[in-house]
Amino acid sequence: MSRRNSPPLRSSGINTIQLNAAREMHARTVRARRMPIPTSGITAPSILPTATTTATNTVLPAMPARHICNNPNNPPCVHCGSVIIPSPQATLPLEDNPSITINDWTISSRKKPILNSQELDLWENEKLKGLTLPEMIFGNNYIRIENPKLDWSIEFNALDALRNVQLQDSGIRVAYSSDWINSKRRQNSANAAQRYANDVSDDSLNIIHKYDWTYTTRYRGTENPPASRFRLDNDQTLPLDKLAVHDKILFYDDMILFEDELADNGISILNVKIRVMNERLLLLSRFFLRVDDVLVRVYDTRLYVEFDENKVIRESKEFEGKYQDVLAKHRLSQSHDPKAALRDSSWVAQNTPMVKRECEIIEF
Amino acid sequence: MTDLDKIIASLREGKHIPEETVFKLCLNSQELLMNEGNVTHVDTPVTICGDIHGQLHDLLTLFEKSGGVEKTRYIFLGDFVDRGFYSLESFLLLLCYKLRYPDRITLIRGNHETRQITKVYGFYDEVVRKYGSSNVWRYCCEVFDYLSLGAIINNSIFCVHGGLSPDMTTVDEIRTIDRKQEVPHEGAMCDLLWSDPEDVDTWSLSPRGAGFLFGKREVDQFLEKNGVELIARAHQLVMEGYKEMFDGGLVTVWSAPNYCYRCGNVAAVLKIDDDLNREYTIFEAVQAQNEVGNAIIPTKKSQMDYFL
Numbered sequence: 085m086s087r088r089n090s091p092p093l094r095s096s097g098i099n100t101i102q103l104n105a106a107r108e109m110h111a112r113t114v115r116a117r118r119m120p121i122p123t124s125g126i127t128a129p130s131i132l133p134t135a136t137t138t139a140t141n142t143v144l145p146a147m148p149a150r151h152i153c154n155n156p157n158n159p160p161c162v163h164c165g166s167v168i169i170p171s172p173q174a175t176l177p178l179e180d181n182p183s184i185t186i187n188d189w190t191i192s193s194r195k196k197p198i199l200n201s202q203e204l205d206l207w208e209n210e211k212l213k214g215l216t217l218p219e220m221i222f223g224n225n226y227i228r229i230e231n232p233k234l235d236w237s238i239e240f241n242a243l244d245a246l247r248n249v250q251l252q253d254s255g256i257r258v259a260y261s262s263d264w265i266n267s268k269r270r271q272n273s274a275n276a277a278q279r280y281a282n283d284v285s286d287d288s289l290n291i292i293h294k295y296d297w298t299y300t301t302r303y304r305g306t307e308n309p310p311a312s313r314f315r316l317d318n319d320q321t322l323p324l325d326k327l328a329v330h331d332k333i334l335f336y337d338d339m340i341l342f343e344d345e346l347a348d349n350g351i352s353i354l355n356v357k358i359r360v361m362n363e364r365l366l367l368l369s370r371f372f373l374r375v376d377d378v379l380v381r382v383y384d385t386r387l388y389v390e391f392d393e394n395k396v397i398r399e400s401k402e403f404e405g406k407y408q409d410v411l412a413k414h415r416l417s418q419s420h421d422p423k424a425a426l427r428d429s430s431w432v433a434q435n436t437p438m439v440k441r442e443c444e445i446i447e448f
Numbered sequence: 449m450t451d452l453d454k455i456i457a458s459l460r461e462g463k464h465i466p467e468e469t470v471f472k473l474c475l476n477s478q479e480l481l482m483n484e485g486n487v488t489h490v491d492t493p494v495t496i497c498g499d500i501h502g503q504l505h506d507l508l509t510l511f512e513k514s515g516g517v518e519k520t521r522y523i524f525l526g527d528f529v530d531r532g533f534y535s536l537e538s539f540l541l542l543l544c545y546k547l548r549y550p551d552r553i554t555l556i557r558g559n560h561e562t563r564q565i566t567k568v569y570g571f572y573d574e575v576v577r578k579y580g581s582s583n584v585w586r587y588c589c590e591v592f593d594y595l596s597l598g599a600i601i602n603n604s605i606f607c608v609h610g611g612l613s614p615d616m617t618t619v620d621e622i623r624t625i626d627r628k629q630e631v632p633h634e635g636a637m638c639d640l641l642w643s644d645p646e647d648v649d650t651w652s653l654s655p656r657g658a659g660f661l662f663g664k665r666e667v668d669q670f671l672e673k674n675g676v677e678l679i680a681r682a683h684q685l686v687m688e689g690y691k692e693m694f695d696g697g698l699v700t701v702w703s704a705p706n707y708c709y710r711c712g713n714v715a716a717v718l719k720i721d722d723d724l725n726r727e728y729t730i731f732e733a734v735q736a737q738n739e740v741g742n743a744i745i746p747t748k749k750s751q752m753d754y755f756l
Contacts, residue, residue, distance in 0.1 A: 359752070
């Protein structure tokens with residue numbers, strides 16, 4: 085009997101080794117995320133008010149413990165005893181779904197592996213019909229900010245970001261495209277001259293399947309309810325003075341939503357990260373595109389929430405430049421590794437002209 | 449224990465190999481590879497492996513799960529280097545095995561086994577970091593130029609890194625390519641290492657403006673014209689480690705678990721037995737830390753920062 089096309093040889097149940105591995109991995113993750121607890125301090129001041137403990141007190145000012153962590157299995161916060169540090173739950177497959185609540189604002193995130201073939205088929209054939217999907221999609225990841233009392237939430241996820249990708253020719257070509265096409269044309273005419281049977285007509289040199297292969301997305305998050313509450317107000321700015329203060333970060337996450345290496349012609353990546361402090365949060369969603377020897381693009385969306393005022397600001401900036409121009413700026417700066425700088429989206433954003441800025445606010 | 453066995457033992461532990469040793473290994477490998485055709489003949493039983501991308505520890509798992517080179521014959525479909533932290537050790541280990549057991553290992557060139565790509569995607573940087581100069585990278589690139597472009601198992605299964613080329617529709621035509629060069633940006637050699645299967649009706653240009661996409665029709669024609677029943681290729685990440693397409697006429701094999709140390713995918717190798725039956729072995733990535741919490745793989749941990 086032929087076993088060709090047989091299903092993968094995986095046991096139907098979960099074997100003990102995997103289970104133990106999962107437990108170990110969970111324990112390690114929790115350990116790694118546990119804050120180093122000062123050997124003396126915190127509990128000591130009331131008992132022994134010495135000079136050293138006073139010093140400790142200035143390092144760790146009393147924190148109003150108004151935040152609630154929604155992950156009871158996580159290690160506790162050294163400052164207030166409640167649980168704030170993102171930590172996975174002991175489930176199979178491993179799940180990492182931390183969450184924190186301040187006032188009526190709840191911030192949560194989820195990290196999972198890339199989509200499997202079944203999910204990819206569903207996305208390609210139904211959800212995102214017409215798009216050849218990027219190589220890596222972290223389609224089950226998200227960062228969500230919600231306020232049930234105000235009946236408003238915003239989420240950043242890969243599916244909605246990819247829905248924003250244009251299903252038409254972007255006009256962008258890799259650097260050696262014309263050389264490549266011309267060599268094929270020459271080959272075709274040589275073949276024709278020799279009356280040599282060839283499978284490829286000039287038609288094959290047309291792009292049949294049209295979509296933006298750079299996966300450029302102007303995604304700014306998914307609101308719920310879908311009718312946007314944002315109001316355009318370009319005079320608004322983010323309060324950089326407040327954000328520059330190093331308030332204790334209570335919740336932090338950083339994740340990729342999708343990534344494609346453009347068949348080794350550069351990179352297209354959408355990354356989103358968030359930091360939540362006692363009074364405010366800042367989220368940065370960054371789309372970064374580099375087509376080697378052609379162009380660079382950085383599309384940033386920053387979302388800021390001031391909890392006590394229920395104020396939300398969303399600022400979007402678009403940077404774009406020719407690869408060679410940005411590279412030339414690097415030469416002026418005289419550091420030694422230009423290619424490394426062009427792999428660093430922050431450096432690129434700082435050294436590429438801004439072509440557009442928009443600011444929106446919600447005041448509930 | 450021969451010198452080669454000692455080097456193999458060092459490589460398996462990820463230890464530093466002196467530059468002169470690498471030079472000799474590369475020279476000997478070139479001599480060996482020079483005599484191979486563009487498309488090597490391989491007998492069953494054989495295990496087909498996809499992209500490795502410098503994930504040395506996972507490569508060791510691969511050997512462990514699939515029988516080991518002492519007992520099993522292997523074909524590696526290319527992309528040994530770039531992206532992982534141990535490109536050099538992974539590639540040298542495969543070369544050492546090739547020198548030690550020449551008839552057990554076939555190495556096919558991937559699109560990453562080129563000077564241009566390794567300069568951008570990590571291998572070059574890794575060598576400069578480990579040796580303070582790029583000499584070792586140059587020695588390896590010389591070997592890349594001699595790697596074969598494909599393999600054929602029992603005249604029935606065609607193995608290649610990327611896919612098909614419209615310029616070469618038979619295996620015999622592929623044998624006529626002058627392969628001993630840097631992979632050009634165009635032409636059949638480039639297509640074999642770069643093209644991708646997709647749901648297209650005919651050869652079509654990738655929207656990137658270079659590179660071909662081929663569909664079921666092209667695969668069926670190639671199979672019939674060459675009297676083979678399967679095209680085994682790598683080149684594309686698959687969450688499940690392998691993916692069969694076009695009614696089983698083509699398979700993608702992917703052998704780098706948890707690709708780039710963050711994708712969470714499993715890896716697979718495909719064993720072909722004497723009756724050409726296919727058997728997939730799935731394996732997972734090694735843990736990033738050992739049981740006492742020391743890093744095995746120096747993963748980049750995201751640091752909390754006050755980004756603005």
